[in-house]
Amino acid sequence: MTELLGSTWLNYLVAIVLLIISTLVFIKIHIYSHWKRRGIIQANASPPWGSIKNFVLGRTSIAEVFAEIYKQGEGHPIIGFYSFLTPALVIREPDYMKRILVRDYDHFSDRGIYSNRKIDPLSYHLFSTDGPHHKEMRYMLSPSFTGSKMRIIFETMQNCSSKLCDHLCKLVSSSGKGEKTLEIKNITNTYGVNVIASAGVGLDFNKFDEENPLAEAAMKATDPDDTLQSLRFTLAMVSPSITRLFNMRFTPKDVSDFYLDLVQKIINHRKSNNETRKDFMQLLLNMNEEIEKSNGTDTRKPLSLDEIAAQTFLFILGGHETSSAAICFLLYEMALNPDIQARLHEEIDAMDGNINYDNIKEMEYLNMVFNETLRKYPAAPTLIRLCVKDYMLPNGFLIKKGTQVMVPVYGLHWDANYFPQPDKFDPERFSPKAPTHQIQPFTFLPFGEGPRYCIGKRFGVASVKLGVTSILSKFRIELAEKTKIPMKIESKTFITNPYKGLTLKLVARDT
Numbered sequence: 385m386t387e388l389l390g391s392t393w394l395n396y397l398v399a400i401v402l403l404i405i406s407t408l409v410f411i412k413i414h415i416y417s418h419w420k421r422r423g424i425i426q427a428n429a430s431p432p433w434g435s436i437k438n439f440v441l442g443r444t445s446i447a448e449v450f451a452e453i454y455k456q457g458e459g460h461p462i463i464g465f466y467s468f469l470t471p472a473l474v475i476r477e478p479d480y481m482k483r484i485l486v487r488d489y490d491h492f493s494d495r496g497i498y499s500n501r502k503i504d505p506l507s508y509h510l511f512s513t514d515g516p517h518h519k520e521m522r523y524m525l526s527p528s529f530t531g532s533k534m535r536i537i538f539e540t541m542q543n544c545s546s547k548l549c550d551h552l553c554k555l556v557s558s559s560g561k562g563e564k565t566l567e568i569k570n571i572t573n574t575y576g577v578n579v580i581a582s583a584g585v586g587l588d589f590n591k592f593d594e595e596n597p598l599a600e601a602a603m604k605a606t607d608p609d610d611t612l613q614s615l616r617f618t619l620a621m622v623s624p625s626i627t628r629l630f631n632m633r634f635t636p637k638d639v640s641d642f643y644l645d646l647v648q649k650i651i652n653h654r655k656s657n658n659e660t661r662k663d664f665m666q667l668l669l670n671m672n673e674e675i676e677k678s679n680g681t682d683t684r685k686p687l688s689l690d691e692i693a694a695q696t697f698l699f700i701l702g703g704h705e706t707s708s709a710a711i712c713f714l715l716y717e718m719a720l721n722p723d724i725q726a727r728l729h730e731e732i733d734a735m736d737g738n739i740n741y742d743n744i745k746e747m748e749y750l751n752m753v754f755n756e757t758l759r760k761y762p763a764a765p766t767l768i769r770l771c772v773k774d775y776m777l778p779n780g781f782l783i784k785k786g787t788q789v790m791v792p793v794y795g796l797h798w799d800a801n802y803f804p805q806p807d808k809f810d811p812e813r814f815s816p817k818a819p820t821h822q823i824q825p826f827t828f829l830p831f832g833e834g835p836r837y838c839i840g841k842r843f844g845v846a847s848v849k850l851g852v853t854s855i856l857s858k859f860r861i862e863l864a865e866k867t868k869i870p871m872k873i874e875s876k877t878f879i880t881n882p883y884k885g886l887t888l889k890l891v892a893r894d895t
């Protein structure tokens with residue numbers, strides 16, 4: 385009897401092992417040959433991760449994964465890869481990018497990334513919505529990002545940047561030596577949140593050294609040390625089918641509850657005090673009022689509290705991390721390149737503190753340094769589009785509806801064919817007078833392109849430049865003993881970030 389039972393279990397075990405082996409063989413031979421059968425080159429893939437194994441296992445950043453796929457496709461206009469079991473495409477040819485992002489946008493109007501309105505209302509926002517809903521929201525939100533709106537908002541931004549400066553001055557002078565080694569990432573993160581919160585959403589949490597619940601909530605939602613949270617976030621972008629399968633949420637529940645409650649309080653406060661502001665939140669509230677007053681002639685549906693919260697939370701999330709990372713990378717490069725820093729100091733000093741929205745745009749060298757920073761460290765390592773209608777590329781390859789298409793920004797920005805010596809920080813590439821080389825269209829895409837390019841570009845550029853000029857007007861940036869060289873990129877976040885923060889030495893310039 386025992387012998388019989390033993391052999392039954394053994395049979396089960398053998399059957400399971402055989403099943404697993406045959407599934408893996410099926411995946412390897414059949415699923416992972418999809419692109420070969422379609423006649424194009426494909427990236428290496430191993431079951432069950434596909435081509436993104438190193439990212440899923442936390443070994444490399446998503447930026448490096450796509451840069452590697454991009455490299456494997458050398459000499460080809462497109463390369464296929466696999467997100468777990470799903471075949472997707474990386475575009476390599478800049479002319480094709482132009483078609484996908486701009487010219488033939490109607491075939492690629494969606495991102496197709498995951499959001500879950502029901503269990504995670506804050507995930508349903510402009511970045512994650514598609515189709516007519518996205519179009520309507522984008523149309524409605526765009527007026528809040530015009531040059532004239534930015535001119536008004538710039539004053540509020542200046543208030544935040546001077547608070548940033550005060551905070552840094554206090555820290556440096558507390559050392560009694562006129563210099564201090566600081567972990568700068570948390571500080572720039574808080575600045576990033578404060579700028580968006582006060583200039584964009586009318587929340588004045590402009591604090592650095594006291595409790596700042598909004599900054600804490602935003603950082604918690606994007607915390608790279610929360611491995612599962614980071615993985616969920618990135619998988620929602622590059623492998624939505626997996627997140628959909630597990631019905632995941634990616635805003636932590638306590639963060640979501642805190643923010644929904646905060647928005648409710650702001651709305652109540654504005655309504656009961658008849659208060660109006662010039663911020664994004666007000667634009668959404670105004671739209672609701674227009675719809676309600678129209679007595680049904682305006683057929684749009686008023687936005688719910690969840691929808692208003694989701695859009696504004698996206699600005700806080702999308703805006704603070706990108707801007708704060710850009711400030712960090714720029715300061716890091718200044719510490720590594722004292723000559724470039726000295727030239728930037730000269731330009732900042734020449735402004736004599738008279739900086740406004742218009743003249744900061746005219747600061748030529750600052751602009752060159754800013755562009756070179758985003759060239760080396762693009763915030764979004766890849767742009768994502770979903771093919772919504774079959775599309776024939778000029779080489780005769782048919783992209784079928786439902787295929788996710790990636791534009792590998794990081795790969796392009798580090799391609800020596802477009803940016804010689806890509807690891808060299810060389811602002812001269814972007815000199816309007818004598819560029820060290822011609823930048824080919826659609827090879828420099830830090831804010832994306834086409835109808836889904838970054839809606840907050842003006843806002844982001846202004847807040848980064850303002851943060852940088854405020855810091856450099858008071859301090860020289862130097863490498864500290866603890867500064868990691870070369871800089872390692874965080875492997876767990878979708879947004880390109882320095883790994884485990886950034887330590888730099890700030891030296892007061894008037895000592």
Ligand code: HEM
Nearest residue numbers: 511699703706707763764830831832833836837838840844
């Ligand atoms: C240096 C700062 C920033 C960088 C580098 C950056 C970069 C990007 C990139 C690459 C995209 C994707 C574009 C595409 O797919 O073509 C994007 C989209 C977006 N960004 Fe930014 N961003 C920055 C700041 C901001 C700020 C401050 C806000 C809000 C106030 C913002 C809001 C958004 C939104 C809402 C989208 C989605 C647009 C849509 O799908 O219609 N960004 N950003």
